[in-house]
Amino acid sequence: MATKRFAPTPTPSLLSSFTTRPCCLNTSLRALLPATRPFSSTPTPQNWLTPKRGESSKSRKGKPHVATGGSVRGTTLVWGDYGLRLRSHDRRISAHQLKVADETIRKRLRGTKYRLYHRVNANIGVYTSGNDQRMGKGKGSFDYWACRVPVSRILFELKGDVHEQVVRDAMRLAGNKLPGLYEFVRKGDPPVMGITKVGLVGNSEEFLRRPRVPVEAPSLPHTAQRIPGTTPV
Template structure:
């Protein structure tokens, strides 16, 4: 390996420097004890140079204990080579809009899509694109397979065009089936597929690009035929929807929140009518 070869060359240079410095110390010294110690240091240095490069991390501290401080300072540049890796090459698990990264064994309730009737218009208008596909009949639970077929239909119709498709729904609901001809009880069943709860007047797809409007209309028409329910083509800037009422033709959110007939006026009118009827019955002559 190239890394192992570089390490081997570095340690060979280190062993040569160690042996030369120890030899100079031995030549200056005239004491036999010092010469014997220098010879042992040279032997240890030779032993260090002949060891394999992969085992040098364990041998290096013991070898440097007999060397001068200059050798230790020069070899400090090799210390980062033995540090552990500070990152991981494992890719993080991320889900998609058709299959989230959720536990399939966790049972989920069927539930119903939340229809915003208190004045919220979230998710009913085109945000990022120029055109959109919006459901307009009632809420449904759409499976991931149906949404995938609709997406493939749009891509097939717009093949060769320059555009970007946005998905506004997320399949985060697990559907569990217990199978046919099964006895009552025995739990909820096993996982079958992923689905998405789509409320009424919710935008499902958005599209932006250099495409003619009629081409986009045709693509969304084909996609709507693949999905359950009824859908309509909307453009950016169209009126939002509250519940099933569009905020257009002068209708505002305050008009929807206001009562159709004030309660006080209705009660006063009913009291007047009751009084008039009582007066008429008492003033009429007996027959």
């Protein structure tokens, strides 16, 4: 009596289960990858010209922050040896202008070893409406990303084996691409409180933080007050 023999069940493999369906193809490719995910302590660099998430509500035009409490935050270098600092007031710089300035610095320093740091990021949305749009029709549609840069804020920092004159020229070219007036700063330069540099000409931090109390002029006695139209004796 002849016995019926069954063919062995084929083992699933990548070639046998190949398909054009995206879900099946993704599952097959994941089978080839290691089960554990490699760990890295290096943070993923974010895009400084576009925020990671959009805005939940349309932001207003606003004005750059003016430090009135004696703050010197963001006016000195932290990581680099040279930098570019803003000297103008009320400047709103677009992401495109920041990108052009960054490309200008990198083009001037091509072939040298350096590292460029960005101290500002474009996280404010600017919305515009057409000239033929009547009032009361809304804020408008999104146009571009921008950042509000307060006075005396550092925009770029640079560190590397580059001559100071070369870096100075690169920062000068970048400042010409941006709106406003800028100055070249080095490591160890004094901070700026508002528009006044701390530590120069007796302008200490304690002196600049003193309370501004208005001093009234002393009033003269009633008998000594001058009568209009007469000559004092």
